Amino acid sequence: MAWDAVELLKELVQIDSRNTTSLRSGAEPAVTEGPICDFVRGLLVNLGFDCAVQFAAPHRPNLIARSGRDAKRPWFAFEAHLDTVGVDGMSIDPFSARIRDGRLYGRGAADTKGSMAAMLAALSRLVRDDHAPNLIFIGACAEETGCEGIARLELDGPPIDAVVAGEPTSNRLVTAHKxxxxxxxxxxxxxxxxxxxxxxxxxxxxxxxxxxxxxxxxxxxxxxxxxxxxxxxxxxxxxxxxxxxxxxxxxxxxxxxxxxxxxxxxxxxxxxxxxxxxxxxxxxxxxxxxxxxxPGLETDASSPLVRAFQTALNRRGMASAPEAVSYCTDAGVLAARGTDAVVFGPGSILQAHAAEEFVELEQVETAADILEDAALAYNAART
Ligand SMILES: [Zn+2]
The missing domain is CATH 3.30.70.360 (Alpha-Beta Plaits)
Structure with missing residues (x-):
């Protein structure tokens, strides 16, 4: 059965995954990405993914989950960071995941658990779809302290052909950043x-x-x-x-x-x-x-990954022109390793790290549909 993105998001926001300690400091934080990594790993094991946990530093996990179906198909990856910023100065309960007027409130709702929920919902459908590419989910630690977790990730197995990094882009397609x-x-x-x-x-x-x-x-x-x-x-x-x-x-x-x-x-x-x-x-x-x-990001607008997203966005009459943002993402690190990468996800960057962080639930559900479609369009173009 396909998973409901909103139910997933609620559970993800209720798990405290604050990152207030950079990996560079070498200090052991009171809160880590461990519980959310375990939760997501459990979900993906249920979908039949092979899951591996690598520690970027003691108690700081990166999760890599693969589901391959055919060696001739491309490997399409979904990446979302597991951590959030701290909760100082928040004017709402950070972890109750309250829903009001079509919005879910809480730390990480926009940055970036909305994206993660949409990705997991999309994966639950793709894994049963005969037209899907080979699938990967990467949950990276310590993004909020400077993309540290993804930089320490060691990828073995078949190389990734394309990756979408989940960040709150208001479901717009981002192909470049500083x-x-x-x-x-x-x-x-x-x-x-x-x-x-x-x-x-x-x-x-x-x-x-x-x-x-x-x-x-x-x-x-x-x-x-x-x-x-x-x-x-x-x-x-x-x-x-x-x-x-x-x-x-x-x-x-x-x-x-x-x-x-x-x-x-x-x-x-x-x-x-x-x-x-x-x-x-x-x-x-x-x-x-x-x-x-x-590293920065500059993905060729004519790449199959960009075109696959544009197919999915155009089908819904949504803006599909590649955009640029000034903040850094894990996509830059993966692109520097030679993988085509874009940034995409529900929620606004204005809500990221905010005192009253929220995400529009309709955007989360739309994101899941677009992610699913983009993966299918990518596979169709590459096989
Ligand atoms: Zn983020």
């Missing part, structure tokens, strides 16, 4: 007694020169970049620390920088070029180290 990079700049100087600053080299002064250069020269250049239908990369220096004592010329200063680059401008190459340019422009070394990178 890349996200955090890096740290380090300026070194020479320590000296505060009474004789001329004997030292002030690392904070070097850093302020570097930051002024980033603001005046680099940021306007980034703002003019275009790619993947997006206009304007951005840069912001968001954390700074330096100096040891008030009577000592500082020998080190660090600044952390948040960069969002439109598609076609890979973060690592950007930062490499930036470091070289800084040395030439500023006349001293600025050392750079990575804190975090999430």
């Amino acid at each position: 890349a996200h990079a955090w890096f740290q700049l380090l300026c070194r100087g020479r320590a000296a007694h505060g009474a004789r600053p001329e004997a030292g080299e002030n690392a904070i002064y070097r850093m302020t020169d570097a930051i002024a250069w980033l603001r005046r020269t680099v940021a306007p250049r980034l703002a003019a970049q275009t790619g993947g239908g997006l206009q304007g990369s951005t840069l912001s220096v968001n954390v700074i620390e330096g100096g040891r004592r008030l009577n000592m010329v500082p020998d080190e200063c660090r600044a952390a920088v948040d960069v969002r680059l439109v598609p076609g401008h890979p973060p690592r190459e950007f930062v490499q070029a930036l470091t070289e340019e800084a040395r030439q422009t500023l006349g001293h070394n600025v050392e750079c180290s990575w804190l975090h990178v999430s």
Whole structure:
């Protein structure tokens, strides 16, 4: 029997899967994705999927479930992150999954349990459909702390041909988003007694020169970049620390920088070029180290995956033009591994992380239908 997306969503929202601890921190959180991973795994086992759980870090599971029917058919994957953001500042009960006026309220309703429920409902129908592709469901941990779980996922078995990552796009087809990079700049100087600053080299002064250069020269250049239908990369220096004592010329200063680059401008190459340019422009070394990178997304509008979604959307008279968003998703990480990827799901990004998060139930049910149709259209085009 096919599953009801709304019933699934209710159960998913009632499971606390807050992610308030990044994998990078190495700390063990009080709440993990463990219970929701177990719940979804149980559902997929009932559908006959082969399920495997990999731990991206202690107690932080990634779920990979496969249901293959024919080696000649493509592998079509549904991916949704298992975690939600925290509940601080919420003005509603985060876990009661209350339904009112056609909306379901709660943490994760839009981001991204609405998508997950629609995917599971679609899978319950596809698994019994003779025209379906080979199917995969990936439930990834730690997306909200920077797509960390999916980045640590090891995929064995047949390669994935296409993946749809579930995020609240209001059931619009997203094929492009920015890349996200955090890096740290380090300026070194020479320590000296505060009474004789001329004997030292002030690392904070070097850093302020570097930051002024980033603001005046680099940021306007980034703002003019275009790619993947997006206009304007951005840069912001968001954390700074330096100096040891008030009577000592500082020998080190660090600044952390948040960069969002439109598609076609890979973060690592950007930062490499930036470091070289800084040395030439500023006349001293600025050392750079990575804190975090999430790849961007730019999927070819003529790819079979995009066309399959457009077939499903057009059939319902819905908008089907590929769109671009400025937030990062797990789709970027999977696309960087060579899989065609799009982002699609019910709910609005405006409700994601909100004090009163909700999703329109009609959108969840429509999403399940579109996901099912897109998988069938993809299989028909590829076999
Ligand atoms: Zn999300």
